[in-house]
Amino acid sequence: MIEELASNPFFGIILSVSLYLIGQRLHKRWPIPLFTPLVFAIIMTIVILLTLNIPYASYFNGGQYINMWITPATVALAIKLKKNIEHLKKNVTAILSGIGIGVIFHTVIIVMLSLLFQFNEELAATLFPKSVTTAIALGVSESLGGIASLTVAVVVFTGVLGAVIGPTLFNWLNVTDPVAQGVAMGSGSHAMGTTKAIEMGDVQGAMSGLSIVLTGIAVVILAPFGLMLIQLFF
Numbered sequence: 004m005i006e007e008l009a010s011n012p013f014f015g016i017i018l019s020v021s022l023y024l025i026g027q028r029l030h031k032r033w034p035i036p037l038f039t040p041l042v043f044a045i046i047m048t049i050v051i052l053l054t055l056n057i058p059y060a061s062y063f064n065g066g067q068y069i070n071m072w073i074t075p076a077t078v079a080l081a082i083k084l085k086k087n088i089e090h091l092k093k094n095v096t097a098i099l100s101g102i103g104i105g106v107i108f109h110t111v112i113i114v115m116l117s118l119l120f121q122f123n124e125e126l127a128a129t130l131f132p133k134s135v136t137t138a139i140a141l142g143v144s145e146s147l148g149g150i151a152s153l154t155v156a157v158v159v160f161t162g163v164l165g166a167v168i169g170p171t172l173f174n175w176l177n178v179t180d181p182v183a184q185g186v187a188m189g190s191g192s193h194a195m196g197t198t199k200a201i202e203m204g205d206v207q208g209a210m211s212g213l214s215i216v217l218t219g220i221a222v223v224i225l226a227p228f229g230l231m232l233i234q235l236f237f
Contacts, residue, residue: 015065022047036167087209094182105190106221110229131226133157136193139219165192166199185210190218
């Protein structure tokens with residue numbers, strides 16, 4: 004009975020959407036990290052699949068129809084950017100320099116960790132695109148010889164972590180500028196961080212959406228150089 008239900012494409016769709024909506028309701032009442040809609044939906048989906056012994060492939064029969072909208076949804080973020088184009092014009096130098104420095108710092112950290120823990124080239128290539136959206140991360144990982152499935156897991160973890168702790172870090176560090184908040188969320192935790200940025204405000208959402216694209220481009224350019232540095236030491 005459960006196997007037949009799980010094999011129906013509507014199972015994955017209904018389960019994903021229902022858990023996300025439940026997470027929204029819980030987060031509005033108890034705004035704690037665990038009830039962040041995306042985090043709650045991911046954790047509960049895993050729990051349900053393991054408890055009922057439902058194969059991931061069965062769930063993905065429906066989940067793939069949600070997954071296919073990741074790229075169009077990312078592109079649609081340009082709508083918010085158009086509405087807030089003045090913020091981009093006023094802060095273009097700060098935005099570009101912030102994203103550039105962030106990607107360089109990220110690349111250096113991956114190189115240092117790879118050397119410190121003796122990661123092989125395959126694992127290093129897997130980690131380089133962890134802070135960009137899935138569509139770009141997969142292309143970078145595969146082109147460098149990384150493990151695509153592990154890249155997806157790392158990208159999801161990075162996005163969820165950034166979306167959960169981002170607002171708290173802003174409060175601790177007294178970062179109140181909406182442009183800075185948006186750039187940080189988009190460049191650090193891609194689409195998932197952008198979802199949270201949109202909740203924070205239109206400016207944050209627009210700048211975060213822009214940062215996804217620019218960070219992706221920067222990672223595509225810098226990741227091969229980072230891998231070359233690692234190869235020099237092995």
